[in-house]
Amino acid sequence: MEYGSISPVTMFINAGPVGKVVMAVLLLASVWTWVLIVEGVVASVRIGKAARIARSGGPAGLLAPIEAAGEHAAGFDLPGESIGEKRERVAEIMSRVGRELMTKAEGGLPNLAVISSVAPFVGLFGTVWGIMTSFAGIAQSQDTSLAVVAPGIAEALAATAYGLAAAIPASVGYNRIGASFSRAGQQVAHYVEDKALAVTSGHIVASRKREAA
Template identity: 60%
Template sequence: MDISAMSPLGLFLNAGPVSKIVMALLLAASVWTWVLIIDAVIVALRLSASVKSARAGGSPGVLWPILSAAQEARRVEIPHESAKARRRRVALRVDQARKELMNAARGDLPNLAVVSSVGPFVGLFGTVWGIITSFAGIAATQETSLAVVAPGIAEALAATAYGLAAAIPAAIGYNRLGATISRLDDDISQLIRNGRLTR
């Protein structure tokens, strides 16, 4: 199989051991990023469908733990508890259930922030290492022609490209999905205030 030396696979295969490790880590981070993004999108879609259903008076869907928490809190009988204290106790339990649900919904989103901030620096490390290796090769061969320098520089820059390939989707996913889940959290809070999830 003829693989171009300047293709992403060719650059990886022709890279040195350190650059290969860096590229492999960044490739794994990129795949992991997409797994997290797809998982978060599925969670957001389920939450959105459940919010719409609950708003229309239908099934609470994945919001059931909130409704269940409200019902359980109401069933608890505390002697000499005033109506105001009971309402406060139920509201606290419902709010706790909402927070638990939303924390589970956010899941691994913070890991996207880690990839988006660390990925470029890991790629930059690979780039610097590749350039150092290229200069060492120039010093050893005493050749400074473009044909000698280009492969090493291309390998070095490939590490940066791998880093950006992991970081850019992670940054977009973290910001967009984080905003979506926060908006859904506000919608759920509104449903709680309207009594849709505390009936």
């Protein structure tokens, strides 16, 4: 194996079969990481923006399922239910729908966590294999010169670099996007509280008007 440069492409081309597999897996993991990061950022920003607009009196947008669930729940009058109990029931149903919405939007976060924890070990496997290749070269050639050892060591370090390239963005993305989703979830929770109160009050007023008529 000849290494004319230390570019990732050159390292991949000159690596052995096992090294190529390890680097290819880590490269795919790195690409997938950035896809998940972009999806997570877009989803958290959209949900947070939708919650702020809805709380200010605008359309529900992405939170329309939550609003629809609240309207549907408020339309039922349970016997002996007080106004406070009805408000709690409506808020609980809306919160359940909100949690389902957030869980669906956060779908990529567990994958980021897996990549951030597994990628370094996959890279470490490539590192160990490269070092073993170096020792095998020494044993075969009966020579400990740098020319014999260097290719295997270079492959080992390249695998480590590929692993870090996948793990570091995944770890940072997981933590930052998780915090962003947490803030968006708080906005959704505030919207649920406000909307549950408004929906319940609106249905109570409408019911009393019907009774008076």
